Amino acid sequence: MKITFLGTGTSQGVPVIGCNCETCQSLDFRDKRTRTSLHLEIEGKSVVIDTGPDFRMQMLRESINRLDAVVYTHEHKDHTAGLDDIRPFNFMQQTDIPLFGTPQVLDQIKTEFSYIFSNHKYPGIPRVLINEIHNLPFEVLGVPFIPVQVMHHKLPVFGFRIKNFTYITDANYIAPEEIEKIKGTKILVVNALQIKPHISHFTLEEALAFIEEIGPEKAYLTHISHRMGMHQRVQERMPKNVELAFDGLKIHH
Incomplete structure (x- = not known):
């Protein structure tokens, strides 16, 4: 399996528009974070998890010239907004692209991209195959x-x-019952938004505690905001088996 972090930033990305903090002004390429997305090359298949607003740029940056399927984590726009840019893959591969998501996610996609599902389809629109997933193993x-x-x-x-x-x-x-599914994982990627408490994301401290509970050989942090601080300074404080992911990071597993 080859894993590529297409994007590792939060919903606004880093730098944030109009922000003059040191992270947003950093010249370190690792502090330039597009919206969170992942590419997997596995068993001869090319699979993307989430097509955020930066999907087109991410695929061009990584020279990915094939897409076999897209899997969605949830329906927020920073994870779905780039769906229209699967069109070149439809054209090159002459095939519809399977999408995998919960009924709630797929309903939101059908609303946001209603033209894809219209009875009278405009030429050149994305071509997709809908696949519902639930809280059960699937392929x-x-x-x-x-x-x-x-x-x-x-x-x-x-x-x-x-x-x-x-x-x-x-x-x-x-x-706890979901944590049981994770145990035994060798490589774990988990979100860590910032240092201070947040209503909907793990903080750095919470993410590190979760990693310690699971005990993977290697862990990577993603969905990182500018409030986390500069990559190099934060990385210096990490346990030996934990790294901050960055856009373009590749793992061979």
Whole structure:
């Protein structure tokens, strides 16, 4: 499995428009964070988790020229807004792209992108195949996914375990029965928004405590805001097995 962090930022990205804090003014490329998204190359398949507003730029930056499926964690715009940009893959591959999401997520996509699902389709619109997922194991083109339900304040969100890799974003609470699904994971990715408490995301301290509970060989933090601070300074304080992810980071597992 090859894992590429397409984006590691929060809903506003980093830098934030109009912000003059030292993180937003940083020249370190690791402090330039687009909206959170992940690319997996696994068993010959190219799968993206979430198509945020920066999806087009992310795919161009990483020279990804094939897309076999998209899996959605939840319906917020910073995770879905780039769906229209799957069109070049429709054209190149001459195929519809399967989308996987909960009924709630898919209903929101049908509302936001109603032209895709119109009875009279305009030429050149995205072509998709809808696949509902629930809190049960499922397959993405033969690749097994285990959904892990987490809470994003009061909104249920899915993280996913794929073999010994688990990816969780937009979480501030995970029930004990869902944590059991994660145990044994070798590589864990989890959101850590900032230092101070937040209503719907893990803080750095909460994320580190969760990582310690799971005990993976390696952990990465994502969905990071400018309030976390500059990448280099924060990384210096991390445990040996924990890294702040950054846009373009690649893991071979």
